[in-house]
Amino acid sequence: MSQYLTQYGELKAISTFNTYPDGQIKDCVLNEKVDIPTPLGLLTPQYEHAELRRKHIYSVSFFQSGKISRIALNEQTEVETPLGKLPAELITFYESGSIKRLFPLNGQISGYWGEDDEYDLAHELNFKFPFGSIRTKLIGIYFYENGTIQSLTLWPKETITVITPLGEQKVRIGLSLYPGGNIKSFEPANPIDVMTPIGLINAFDSTANGITGDKNSLNFTENGTIKSLTTLSSKTTVMNPDQTEKLYSPSLIQDVNGEEIFLQPLKIDFFQDRVCFNGQDEYKIGENHFKIEPYYKPIQNKCSDCASCTQCSLDLQKII
Numbered sequence: 001m002s003q004y005l006t007q008y009g010e011l012k013a014i015s016t017f018n019t020y021p022d023g024q025i026k027d028c029v030l031n032e033k034v035d036i037p038t039p040l041g042l043l044t045p046q047y048e049h050a051e052l053r054r055k056h057i058y059s060v061s062f063f064q065s066g067k068i069s070r071i072a073l074n075e076q077t078e079v080e081t082p083l084g085k086l087p088a089e090l091i092t093f094y095e096s097g098s099i100k101r102l103f104p105l106n107g108q109i110s111g112y113w114g115e116d117d118e119y120d121l122a123h124e125l126n127f128k129f130p131f132g133s134i135r136t137k138l139i140g141i142y143f144y145e146n147g148t149i150q151s152l153t154l155w156p157k158e159t160i161t162v163i164t165p166l167g168e169q170k171v172r173i174g175l176s177l178y179p180g181g182n183i184k185s186f187e188p189a190n191p192i193d194v195m196t197p198i199g200l201i202n203a204f205d206s207t208a209n210g211i212t213g214d215k216n217s218l219n220f221t222e223n224g225t226i227k228s229l230t231t232l233s234s235k236t237t238v239m240n241p242d243q244t245e246k247l248y249s250p251s252l253i254q255d256v257n258g259e260e261i262f263l264q265p266l267k268i269d270f271f272q273d274r275v276c277f278n279g280q281d282e283y284k285i286g287e288n289h290f291k292i293e294p295y296y297k298p299i300q301n302k303c304s305d306c307a308s309c310t311q312c313s314l315d316l317q318k319i320i
Helices: 115-121
Strands: 002-006 009-019 025-030 036-038 041-043 060-062 068-081 084-093 099-103 125-129 132-136 138-143 149-154 159-164 167-177 183-188 192-196 199-203 218-220 226-231 234-239 245-248 251-254 261-264 266-271 274-277 281-284 289-294 296-298 316-318
Touching (some): 002 025, 009 036, 041 068, 199 234, 199 289
Antiparallel strands (some): 036 041, 068 084, 084 099, 218 226, 296 316
16 A cells, blocks of 8 residues: 555555556555545545445545645535535535535445435434525535535435426426526426416426536526426427428437337527527527427337227327
8 A cells, every 4th residue: 555645644444545647646545544634624535435435536626736626525515505505425526626516415325225225314404595595405515616506306205396597396306506596497296387488388307316506407507597498298290380290299209228218308508589499490589480288198008909909099198
């Protein structure tokens, strides 16, 4: 095992490490206890790796300048943040020393330790924001460099109610904010009818993955107007001045193996006087007519004998 002298003190019992091209240490795994003076105070990087839920990850990481960029803590520790004291097992920093991301828990999800086990360890946290007071379990908090909140990521089982540009709404997965504190995006917990520059569209994405609250399916400009949305239950027909039409709707997609079929949502972006569908086709709003209708997904046939059953052609399932 080796050791390395950093601006935060000497790191001992280094079992694994990486360096930048100039030889400056980039990250390392520690196997003995050491306390280092971080921008958030004296903290103990992870040096125990044998527990059931422990991730075998780098204990400390650094920017090429030698400033600390990330620390995995040996045990959950309360640290002082712009939101007050919060529990943390993993913290990342900006090069200036400001806190960037905080994760109250950082357990390894595996066949021996499941998401429910990790969720049960999470504590409910209380916050008061301009968009409402919330009490919830958080996977992570993302800060701007000046200390204001950039995004909140909720545990999958959690929802919160906040004041949005669309009024009071229930949120799942997470939300993001502009530096000034206005809501930038959120993931609706339920379908929402949104008035857009081309008409009323039902916004909801049941396929949202929930990895972080940084990016969500319902987005706003800083002044609160709709910027983009995702829908699984609305379709739009664009009627051009030359009387031609084009339909945009959620679509059925096969997986890479060509076996399972899933529904891919329709994404619609709004900017200035234009609308764009799925990041490709763009139209001037004032020069076209838009007809918005509910989208229904036909139930997929899983029968082996279509001749004896007409159910597939009769039933339609609305996606909500």
